[in-house]
Amino acid sequence: MHFGFDDDQLAFRDAVRELLEKECPPAAVRAAWEAPPGGLDRTVWDRLTEMGVLATLVPEEADGLGLDERSLVLVLEEAGRAALPHPLVDTAAVAAPLLAGTPGGEGPGPAGVPDAHGIGMVATDLGGPYVPCAADADWLLLRDPATGALHLVDPATVVLRPVDTVDGARRAAAVDWQPAPESLVTDDPAAIELALDRGAFGAAAVLVGLAQRMLDMTVAYVCERRQFGVPVGSFQAVKHRLADALKELAFARPAVHRAAHSLATGAETRARDVAMAKAMASDAARFVGRQALQCHGAIGYTVEHDLHLYLKRTWALAAAWGDAAWHRERVARALGV
C-alpha cells in the first residue's frame, strides 16, 4: 500500500508547473478570451507537446511516454492551477490513449490521421454539447448521437456554431457534422465508456487545480488586505470559510488520485471511483470558489481581477463531463440503492 507519488511523477509535475507559470500566466488566459476563433496562441501548447505531455498515456512503442493516469493526474492539476485554455483533457486524457489503442481502445484511428503522439490538438463533445476550442483544434473527436460511436473528424468538414459561454476562454462551439464510415474510431461500448471515464477524471483533476489556485490567491489576498486596522484574514468569519475550503479540497483530492489509480490499473470499481472523484471535485471546487469570491469582496467581483478566470472555468468544468448530481447517480447505482 502506497498512496502517494514517486519522484519521477513529482518531477514531471514540477516541470509542467514551471512551464505553465512562465507560459500560461493570467495574461495568457485573458488573451484566450479575446482571440478570434481559430486564433488561440499555441506557444504553451507547443511546449507541452515537446515535453511529451500530450502523449503521456501513449505507449512507448508508439513514441509516447508510456505512463499512466497516476502521472497525468498531477499534470492536469497543474493545468487547472494555470487555467490553461487549451483542451488538454480532451487531447491527453481522452483522445491520445483512445487513438493509441491502449487497453480498451480500438485504435489505431482512421486512415490519414497522424500517430497518436503526433495527434496535435483534439477537442471533443464527449464532455458535453459545447466543444471547447472547437475552432482551434486540429481534430474533433465526436460522438454520433444516433449510435454513440466515436469519430475523428477534420474541423474543415464541419459547421461550427460558436456559443457564448460564461468562461470566454473555453472558446466553445456546437458542431454540425455527418458521421461517415471513414471517420469511425470505435463503436465498442467499453472503449467509449472508458473514454468518458477518462474525461470525467481529467476534468476532476483540473478542478482540483483550479480550487487550489483560488484558495492560494485568497489566502494571499486576505493576509494583505487591511480593514479596521488589521488584515481581514485575522477575522474569524474569514478564517472559518477558508478552513472549510481547505477541508473540502483536501478530501476531494485523494478521491481524484484514487480514480487515477483505478483507471491505471483497470480496477473493477473504475466507474464508481471516477464518478466519486468528479462529484467530489466539482462540489469542492465550486465551494472553494464561493469562499474565494466572498473573501475577496468587490475586487473579486470584477473582470479586472484575475479571480474570475479561475472561478468561471470552475463553473464550466463542474457542469461538463457530468455534473456532481449526475455522477452521484452513478455512485448510487454502484452501491445498489
Added chain:
Amino acid sequence: MDLTWTDEEEAFRAEARAWLEENLAAWYDEHGGPENIRSGDTREGFAQHLTWERRLYEGRWAAVSWPAAYGGRDASLWEWLIFEEEYYRAGAPPRITQNGIFLLAPTVFEFGNEAQRAHVLPRMAAAEDLWCQGWSEPDAGSDLAGITSRATRVEGGWRLDGQKTWTTRGAFCTHLFGLFRTDPGAERHRGLSYLLVPLDLDGVTVRGFGRLDGDEGFAEVFFDGAFLPDDAIPGGVLLGEEGEGWRVAMATTGSERGLTLRSPGRFLATAQRLVELYRERPSPRLRERLVDAWMRAEAYRLFTLETVTRLAGGAVMGPESSINKIWWSELDCDLHEIALELLGPDAELEGPWSKGWQFALSGPIYAGTNEIQRNIAAERVLGLPRR
C-alpha cells in the same frame, strides 16, 4: 502509488476477522445474547465491556500497534488500519479503554521513562488500570490553558486541589491523566504539569452524571488536598518534565485528532449500515444525501491512506489533523441524521441509530471543538494572521 495489500497484510486481516467473529459470538453468549449488552457508558455496561476488553487482551488485539513487550503485536500503521476496519465491520463494541490506549499511551511512549512504560502500558492493555482524561474544568474548556487545578509540591509527592469535569467514564475508571498547575506564579501555558493520578486517593471524589443520552458517561472529579505520592506509579507520577505539561499534552491532542481516535473503519461501517437501511426503507428524497455521505466516508479512508503513506515515509502529523477532526465529526452527524430521516416516525424510538445520533452530536464538541479546529487550520495550515 499502489493501493493493494501485501499477502502478509491480507493474512493479518483474515486472522483478525476470524478472531473477531469467533470471540464476539462467544462474548455475546457469555452475556446471554447481544440484546443484553448495555452501553459501555453505564456502570453495568462498563462491567460487561470489561470482559470484552480482557478477551481482546488475551488474544493480543487490545493494542495491536504496540510492541509485543507491552502486550501489542508490533503492527504497522497499515495493519492498525486493517484491524480497525475489521473491528467495526464485525460490529464489535466501542472501546471503553480508548482514552488510555489511544490518547495516554502515545504520550507514555513518547515522554515516559522505562519504569512508567513497563508499569502503565501492560496494565492498560489488560484493562486492569482504566484511564480517564482529566483536562477540562468548569471554567476551562476550549481555553484549556486557563485551568486552575493545582498540584503543590509536598514532601514525597504532590497535594492536589481543584476540579475536573466532563471526564468520560470517570466514574468507572481507576486512574486519571491530566494537567495541573504546578507553578502558581506562571501564567497560561507555562507552569503546567502532566500527572498520572490513581482515583482511589483520599481526598478525591468522583461523581458520575448523565450525558445527553442519559448514560452516566460523564463525571466530575474533585481534588480536596489529596496527597499524590511520587511513587503512586512506578517511575513517578509526572509524565515528562515538571512545567512541561502543555507541550506533553499537545502531543496527545495531535494523535487524537489526527489519526488514532477515530479510524475510517468506524465510519465506513456506519455508512455501510446506512446503505443497508436505505435498501430496506428506500426514500428517493434522501438518495443523493446518502450517496454523498457514503462518498465522504470513503474519502476519509482515502485521506487516511494518504496520511499513513506520508507517516510511513517519515513525516510527522502536523496541524492538518485539525481538518480531519472536522471531517469525521460532521460526517458522523450526517450519517446518523440521514438514518433518522429514513426511519421516519420510528426515529423517536430508542435504538442504535438514535443512540448513535446522540453520540455523534458530541463529536463536533469534544477533542477540541470544530470552531477551535477551524482556527487551527486557518492559522497554522493556511498561515492566516492571529488576532
